[in-house]
Amino acid sequence: MEQPSPRAGGTLTLRAATDAPRFRVEFHRCGDGLTLSAKSPWLPGADAPPHLPAHDWGRDGTGARGEPLPAWPGHELPAPAEPGVYVAVLVEGDDDGDRTDPDRTTPDGREAKALFVVRPAAPSARILYKLPLFTYHAYNVSGGWCLYDHPQPGDVPGAPGVSLHRPGGGTGATPYDVTNFDPYDPTPRQTFVHWDGRFVAWLARRGYPVDYCTDLDLHRDGEELLAPYRLLVSAGHDEYWSDAMRAAVSRHVAAGRNVAFFGGNTCWWRIAFRDAVTFERTGFWHEHGPPENELTGVSFRNGGERDRDEHPEPVGFRVQHADHWVYAGTGLRDGDVFGLEECLVGYECDGAAFDRAARPPRVPTGEDGTPGGFTILAVGDCAAAGWGLGNRAATMGLHTRVGTAFTGTVFTGATTDWPRGLDGSAAVARITANVLDRLGEPPLSPSS
Template sequence: MTVYAYAEATSCVQGGALRFHLARASRAPLHGSVLLEDVSADRAVSEEEFDGPLWTFDVPADLPSSLYRAVFTADEDASEVYFVVRAARPRSPILLSIPFPTWQAYNRAGIPGESVYWTEQATRASRVAFDRPGGGPPPERWEEGMLRWLGPAGYEVDYCSGLDLHDGAALLSGYRLLVVNGHDEYWTAGMRDNVEEFVRRGGNLAVFSGNTCWWQFRLEDDGRTMVCYRDAVTDPMATVEPGLTTVEWSSAPVNRPENSLTGVSFRRGAGTWGPYMQLMHEESYTARFPEHWVFDGTGLGEGDKFGQGCIGYETDACDFVEVDGVPVATGRDGTPPSFVILATADLRHWHRYGQGGMATMGVFGLGAGTVFTASTVNWGNTLRDPAVDRITRNVLDRLSGPPAGWEVIGPAGSFRALTVCDSQLYGVGTDGSLYRRDVSGQNLRWHRIDSGGGVVAMATPREASTTRPIGLYGLTGDDRLVYRDPGPQAPWTVLGEAPSGGVGLALVDGDLWAATADGGLWRLPPETAEWTLVDGEAGAVALTAMNGRLYAVCSGDRVRTRLPVAAAAEWSDLCSAAGCTTLTAHAGRLIGAAADLPLRWRAPVPDHRAR
């Protein structure tokens, strides 16, 4: 006769205890064996016996944090229960969440009154209990591929249940990176609030999942009841606290698109269900920004396809437009303006099979942290693909390590001067032309707008300047100070002479600062036409300013900084220049370039600064 089992929690800590409840359909004695298996390591841990309706697992203090399965067998019948063992203290910078809420949502799908599925069935339940059998992974095992890959790939990670994130601020604080994997569709407000705050404070999030954070649910009865009405009309919370209504996160009255957490949403994604699910194995991603660090070591070029089958039966995407052959997020759907699209899959033909749309792999900054999203359910099950493997390693390595430095924002070019004006990035190329593009992390194309006027260094005053017009100031190769208004058709006007051999230019509080090839640092206040030598041994090869501070690329491929005082002052070493030979700054970032090196940016903080 069938034996039924469930655990009192979806996770327990090393050295703790977890109780299991057992029952049988008949009055036969409750006696049998329980086999404990480490799902991630694919190995048996122990085999014990149970006798009666309760069995307690005393978790050894040294049992590895992982996903486990307890298989209860009585006679010929068996019942399995999944649970996580959490680390008593962090042993890894990486924490991986198991989507128990989503597993529970699909438990007994289609049985009237026993599941929140199917979505539009009138007999679906609005409340389901965790205290019942079932609630394990689906037959497709969306999560298992990555769990089995991590250890052999050299990654030791700690595990938690998705429910642990609900009150998980303290849990998250011990980690550098949270990994969401597989199919993580159901999130509480507490889960989302804590994860978003974790990233804003400098943690990172890697979403190797699709259909992520699509539905909001609530926890009741001390966290043992899952509440999801899927309908604001029937959810009593809609008139009490509308933000907690159990509908899609992007729907009214919640109006909090998951894009602000993941950068993407199933709203713009695609799905192929039922007998058409196998079509996912025909689809691939197309690389759109191969110079980005996410693609390092893959060998992929722009337009190359990779990861056939990784797309999965459900995908997420952001709203985007094509600009000069480059995908650019519009932000109309709530996607953050910093979202950078790395790869796309056009799945609009899936409208015949469930939902047509796109998949957009990308990355963006959220506060002090970074979010990467693969935007697909089946990523972890295609890690045998070399590109998928390499991308996953790049993400795990970078986001679990110290804060990174320079980040590529465009393909290689040859520029000898850069500046930012009116949120546009201007560059004078080695061909003598003036180019322009938006300031963005996306790999946008440069557009030639005019002659560069012989300029070898540029600068622009920041807003609210009353001493000099807002525009492009330049030093020319024949030692002149010139100016032009921003825009496509404007003449260069000579303002006066410049120090001989200028290589860098900066503007601070109306003062022009020039760096020269002989190591000099010169100053020109707005009230005079005479340049003054401030420091004869600055040694700068590029110069810029931001927030009342000078930044220079100096010998040894280093960025150094000092205050703009009219006297010799010590330069403080800041970070690597990464080969950059021209420099500008905007909105808290240094932007650099060099001949035949990709355009890049970084925050002006020391290399490998600890959190």
């Protein structure tokens, strides 16, 4: 999909290579399940070879051995009229009709699918949900490599960068760590269906009005994109951030608006674009820029990773400050644990450094860059389960930036698997609703 987020009622360009004489495209809207929105007419099929991962596959290129690589054929199609998250499903055909019958019950697939967002013609909600397109592509191995197994610079043209203009980016390709299975969820990590799909479905069931965008929209449009919204939401695994993204979100909070990170390993890698569609790593944010926890309040440096099922003991969050508005209606008390049955903490999580020898409630030391006003509302002790980095504890919490005229709040759930808890844990669902309702509401007027 050449435009990952066309406007409602506009056009989009789909590029596809197939050995079938013709194909058509179905657009399915993602909510509480998939809803067929539109179908294209039959389109002429044409084959084309894979390009290298750093190439724009919509342009002629050159392969690793100097061979010419023709551009993948493009087809301009009307974008769906209703804003939301969509998956394009490609159906191959011939003179006898359909040759393929793709699975239409899930947005996930290793081929013949493409994820995209339809943005409204004008903002239509107070909440903006951002899909982590850059993280999807960082793990996407279409063309031969990704940012986790790339050749050395100079060995192959374009390495180590990766392009947004190639198959994949949430669905339609294979993620690098597809073999790093989640013992609690059979869907592949680093795909839309694993984390974001769950959150999008929950929002739809709860009836939340939400607009959607991608990383690329935030990177390109920055403050102009965010200005109409009270709350920016990110969930799951939002690992790759550009300077433009970081600056725009920081200014969003400084202007008195809010952010909710229902995920972990957030803002870990700093990236830069070498052209309009190809990006590469420049280093970890905490080593090559202001540390990520200056924005998020937490860092992977003090949380860590539970791979596969090497540490099967589940980890939940232990409550502190149970009288905080985040816990309203949960019935939780200080010392209670939630999310244990859902194995909520992991597979990657973020934490704020605190003194483990001190008695609860835990208080950040600030030695790792966590803002002084960050309040730890719950602790997930990874160390007790045998894994983790640094302080080895996920810390759910928030901080509020108080200025002369504006007050903006940043909430963090501090674990990638927060979306999985939405359907299994009443506490996770209620905390999520409390955050969305409180931080997504209009600000009080000066006379209130």
